Amino acid sequence: MPRQMIKKRANVRDVAQAAGVSVATVSRVMNNTAGVSARTLARVSAAVEALNFVPRPAARAINSGRTHLVGALVPTLDHAIFSRFLNALETELTLHGLSLVVATTDNDPERELARAQGLLDLGAEGLIVSGVTRAPGFEGLRARHGVPVVATSTFQPDAEVPTIGYDNRAAARLALDHLWSLGHRRIAVLSGPVAGNDRTHARVSALRAAAGEGLILSEVSLSVAAAAEAMSDLWAAHPHITALLCLSDVLAQGALFRCQAMGVAVPGALSIIGIDDLPSSASTTPPLTSVHLPVGRMGQIAGQRLARWVEQEEPTVPEQLSAHLIVRQSTGPFGGV
Amino acid sequence: MPRQMIKKRANVRDVAQAAGVSVATVSRVMNNTAGVSARTLARVSAAVEALNFVPRPAARAINSGRTHLVGALVPTLDHAIFSRFLNALETELTLHGLSLVVATTDNDPERELARAQGLLDLGAEGLIVSGVTRAPGFEGLRARHGVPVVATSTFQPDAEVPTIGYDNRAAARLALDHLWSLGHRRIAVLSGPVAGNDRTHARVSALRAAAGEGLILSEVSLSVAAAAEAMSDLWAAHPHITALLCLSDVLAQGALFRCQAMGVAVPGALSIIGIDDLPSSASTTPPLTSVHLPVGRMGQIAGQRLARWVEQEEPTVPEQLSAHLIVRQSTGPFGGV
């Protein structure tokens, strides 16, 4: 058995020896550095091929100091809104030669901190997070590594980290004002878990501020099934409500489906409005009125900005994306048409 | 300005000097290696703190030869089925100390190859892919890097790479047999894009093999909206069909929503069955009959196996996960109850 088969993996020196050149030349070839004669190039290439040489990324990274890795911390991958965001983010980062490492936090600050630590330990050059409230210790970690951090899904120009997103309070208000303008006054609100989620918290508190304590507020887990159950309970406990404001389209869909099952006319007997504007919301029956959140665009911009920050060391500034109301057929005037 | 401020970033040597110890000791402290006196530990820790020292991952990787990175190539992140899969995969990999880098392929083999190249260049120690058909060149790339590759979303024991998944042909047959058993004979099929997707292709061809050329087959893009449109067209062109078999729940939901809008009773006038069994499918009205695909479990197992392969160099074997029928209320006997 030739020693090549024994040696685990070829390195520059092996290639250099096989090609009868120096390691520097091999390096030049591997990096397409100009100034290598065609003849040498061919010889080195042949040796690379023959020895099945693949440069170790770590060895390159140690010299360049770059990993081309960016980390994203999201509550979960298993939600349409984050999927869309990450899809756009990944696409954009790829354009800039960066790769995306994902880590899920489950809305748990401690877990987020641990995962952030992990991402940084593996060499992430930048971080994308959701919202602005972090575990104590996060900022220290960030400072120690000195890496850029961009927060998304919210717009808070005064926050410690630059935010790229929409105003969650305003988004909730947009939905509430729509219902109000239709004459609805007895409104129930369906919310996802508030714990560990400052965006949801902002939405809820904006509604409270606007509507007072009279709001009928139910908090359920963020799933279609949970929303459907909550709808049943709500209808039994508060038969007088005329509108339902859901803090996420996932919840609005669940409520709508249950209304269909219960024979509650939407919007005839109950108007339903969501926030997110998931693609599928346009196709339900009736199509859901919703507050559109530009998460695709958000992913794209966040990617762009973080890339620039990482590459050109050019810190980014907060950017507000506007949420806007999409009126479809799930909401109608109080008292019916 | 002290020279610390000039120096870009502290390294082991700086810390060693500041603590009055050797670099080896610093390394020991950083790696929690046993056998460091409490006193030394304290001194080094203090120096680490003072100099804001953070070990460079690349430098560690060059010694260990490990990056702890695993890459996943998926068609898109923006689909509930992949989100669930990746969520489970990420969770499992984390348990094994591995991080997940995601890359989207858009069902384009060339793009997949390019992204695979990228993942390998950045040091991915293993790859997770969907399906088994690859661009020519993929296998060469894999062989050159010698990294483990696990294919998911399909079970094909004879494939070049180990597969962890379900039998797509059988899954499609499960759906068809259910409709048949209910007495349906005039069945339409709604499929997502077949190009570049061997799983969809397998499902379609299984149906063709079983039902012959008589199948009314429509191929649409994989979205609720597209399915809704297709449903309208289908109903206009083929009013005699009694059942609709959708190769994905996303499509089934779109068709169902449109039926609701058109006043087509489901399952009274048309039975609808999907494949995937998305969580939301249990809550629609009527709840969707579907073929359950265990994608969460698939992500977990794929993560487990790939981790073992990477860590213990223990190649994995194909594993079949069973798809099974979940009968809900969107399908009923031919001719109505």
Place this chain on the structure above:
DNA sequence: TTGAAAGCGCTAACAC
């Protein structure tokens, strides 16, 4: 156009 040699920042074998 090419080569020699000095690192990059860390780990690990070995010595004390």
Place this chain on the structure above:
DNA sequence: GTGTTAGCGCTTTCAA
């Protein structure tokens, strides 16, 4: 317990 020292695999001056 702790220090010395030789690498890990590559890039990058600086000479030739």
